[in-house]
Amino acid sequence: MGRIWKLGDNINTDVIIPGRYNVTTDRAQLAKYCLCEILPEFAAQVRQGDIIMAGHNFGCGSSREHAPAAIQASGIKAVVARSFARIFYRNAINIGLPVLICEEAVLNSEDGQEAEVALEQGVITNLTTGQRFQAQPLPPFIARIVEAGGIIEYIRREGTLR
Amino acid sequence: MGTLAEEIFSYKLGRPVSAGEIVIVDVDHVMSHDTTSPLAIQAFRKLTGERGGRVFDPARAHIIFDHIVPAATVAAATLQRDIRAFAREQGIQILQEGICHQVMPERGFVAPGEIIVGADSHTCTYGALGAFATGMGSTDIGVAYATGRSWFRVPETINVRLTGRLQPGVYVKDVTLELVRRIGVDGANYRALEYSGPLVEAMSISERFTLCNMAIEMGAKTGLVAPDATTEAWLRGRVNRSYPLLQPQNPHYERVVEVDVSDLPPLIACPPDVNNVVPVEQVEHIQIDQVFLGTCTNGRLDDLAIAASILRGRTIHPNTRMVVIPASREVYLEALRLGYIETFIQAGASVGTPGCGPCIGRHFGVLGPGERALTTMNRNFTGRMGDPTAEIYLGSPATVAATAITGHITDPRQFLA
Numbered sequence: 001m002g003r004i005w006k007l008g009d010n011i012n013t014d015v016i017i018p019g020r021y022n023v024t025t026d027r028a029q030l031a032k033y034c035l036c037e038i039l040p041e042f043a044a045q046v047r048q049g050d051i052i053m054a055g056h057n058f059g060c061g062s063s064r065e066h067a068p069a070a071i072q073a074s075g076i077k078a079v080v081a082r083s084f085a086r087i088f089y090r091n092a093i094n095i096g097l098p099v100l101i102c103e104e105a106v107l108n109s110e111d112g113q114e115a116e117v118a119l120e121q122g123v124i125t126n127l128t129t130g131q132r133f134q135a136q137p138l139p140p141f142i143a144r145i146v147e148a149g150g151i152i153e154y155i156r157r158e159g160t161l162r
Numbered sequence: 163m164g165t166l167a168e169e170i171f172s173y174k175l176g177r178p179v180s181a182g183e184i185v186i187v188d189v190d191h192v193m194s195h196d197t198t199s200p201l202a203i204q205a206f207r208k209l210t211g212e213r214g215g216r217v218f219d220p221a222r223a224h225i226i227f228d229h230i231v232p233a234a235t236v237a238a239a240t241l242q243r244d245i246r247a248f249a250r251e252q253g254i255q256i257l258q259e260g261i262c263h264q265v266m267p268e269r270g271f272v273a274p275g276e277i278i279v280g281a282d283s284h285t286c287t288y289g290a291l292g293a294f295a296t297g298m299g300s301t302d303i304g305v306a307y308a309t310g311r312s313w314f315r316v317p318e319t320i321n322v323r324l325t326g327r328l329q330p331g332v333y334v335k336d337v338t339l340e341l342v343r344r345i346g347v348d349g350a351n352y353r354a355l356e357y358s359g360p361l362v363e364a365m366s367i368s369e370r371f372t373l374c375n376m377a378i379e380m381g382a383k384t385g386l387v388a389p390d391a392t393t394e395a396w397l398r399g400r401v402n403r404s405y406p407l408l409q410p411q412n413p414h415y416e417r418v419v420e421v422d423v424s425d426l427p428p429l430i431a432c433p434p435d436v437n438n439v440v441p442v443e444q445v446e447h448i449q450i451d452q453v454f455l456g457t458c459t460n461g462r463l464d465d466l467a468i469a470a471s472i473l474r475g476r477t478i479h480p481n482t483r484m485v486v487i488p489a490s491r492e493v494y495l496e497a498l499r500l501g502y503i504e505t506f507i508q509a510g511a512s513v514g515t516p517g518c519g520p521c522i523g524r525h526f527g528v529l530g531p532g533e534r535a536l537t538t539m540n541r542n543f544t545g546r547m548g549d550p551t552a553e554i555y556l557g558s559p560a561t562v563a564a565t566a567i568t569g570h571i572t573d574p575r576q577f578l579a
């Protein structure tokens with residue numbers, strides 16, 4: 001379980017990790033500046049297991065994988081959004097950051113509440129209100145990548161991309 | 163039978179596919195640049211083992227240094243050194259001669275009907291030549307370097323039909339901003355945008371690049387223009403291999419957006435989202451500290467020509483700085499020959515080495531707190547050009563040049579003879 005960090009629509013990758021801080025592959029460094037543009041307190045206060053709940057088009061903008069990597073390294077367990085931008089969504093799945101699409105959960109949750117996500121079932125529980133929400137199921141191919149823990153692990157398991 | 167995107171995937175796979183299907187295909191070219199290569203190399207190594215892995219085809223793997231060139235910091239120089247070592251090991255040629263999205267087509271790495279993946283969101287630009295090109299993250303690109311393959315969900319397509327004639331002083335950049343305003347920043351999410359209509363048919367390839375470049379600003383997977391005689395003429399001397407001139411065949415579009423551009427004025431996208439688009443006249447009072455002419459959206463020869471025609475014999479406003487960065491060495495040399503560069507320097511501009519420049523806020527013209535810039539870029543996001551309190555406005559090269567002269571946002575039509 002963890003706290004909910006509630007964000008609005010169109011949170012872009014420059015806001016998630018500004019270009020001036022992504023000249024590194026060191027994930028801890030990326031986590032230090034995660035969301036610094038809009039939530040300066042985020043990096044210091046985020047705890048392992050916390051959840052981001054965002055509006056539409058989360059992760060729009062550049063293809064920088066530093067964005068999901070920064071979120072993952074910060075300890076966030078899952079990002080739940082009303083919708084995701086395409087490249088971010090794909091990047092998150094590839095590196096094993098859980099991303100769930102669920103209108104209802106976002107609309108019925110407030111910043112600072114407690115929530116839990118059961119990844120296998122795609123069930124989000126708001127522990128503060130007791131409400132449970134079912135996220136959209138993944139297409140089977142994508143579900144297999146998620147289950148493997150990312151695209152690299154998937155290919156290693158399958159022996160090739162197929 | 164299908165949209166241009168469906169036709170390309172069907173051609174590639176040798177069987178008809180349609181929107182919604184997830185397919186795995188061999189890609190024709192793979193690209194990454196100085197900022198995205200390090201993570202792509204990490205993914206490549208993870209997949210192939212620390213040593214011994216080979217890229218699928220070094221001649222079709224392209225690494226282009228453009229984001230921070232020449233390296234501005236020790237951190238950037240270190241990453242670039244490591245990428246060079248990888249490239250040497252793999253026999254990949256590193257190109258450092260301009261913005262990746264300009265260099266890829268210029269060098270002939272893009273042909274109609276091909277599938278190209280790049281570790282940069284504006285890879286969608288190459289759709290201007292009828293290729294299916296899309297931006298991905300570094301891990302996907304690392305996988306493509308190793309396997310020569312990638313997976314795609316064949317996208318639904320929105321057809322954007324452009325008709326009418328542009329008024330003098332109004333350019334394809336203005337049309338593109340109008341499209342983002344109408345379609346919205348996620349209105350084309352997961353979809354392809356297929357541009358057609360008499361205006362598109364009459365556009366130069368450079369203008370089509372501007373149009374397709376900003377498909378991602380509407381969330382699209384790619385922007386596409388069906389190849390025609392203009393495409394073939396542009397490719398002559400650049401691409402020697404044969405390519406199919408695929409066209410949409412009885413396409414089923416998710417929707418059609420029809421825009422008559424005849425009444426369109428010059429437009430500005432105000433911060434912090436690209437769909438905050440207003441006519442220039444509504445924001446003419448806004449003082450501008452820096453203008454920037456360049457980028458993969460508008461750093462080509464015709465863009466520099468328009469700006470030079472406005473700036474010739476004039477000087478930029480004392481309260482305003484101007485940065486000009488040609489999109490590639492080829493563009494730079496041609497602009498030198500034609501006297502544009504001299505015009506810019508005499509007007510008081512700083513002219514930079516071909517590359518991204520301040521577009522990603524790391525060197526050569528970053529903004530201080532509270533400063534305002536008008537640029538020909540494709541994004542006006544908070545913090546993109548430097549300090550997060552700085553503001554970025556987007557417009558056409560003509561609007562940028564007119565603004566450089568007056569020091570506030572200015573309708574370029576007053577400077578056109």
Ligand code: SF4
Pocket residue numbers: 229261262263282284457458459517518521522540
């Ligand atoms: S010019 Fe700007 S938008 Fe284009 S590739 Fe470079 S950083 Fe990206």
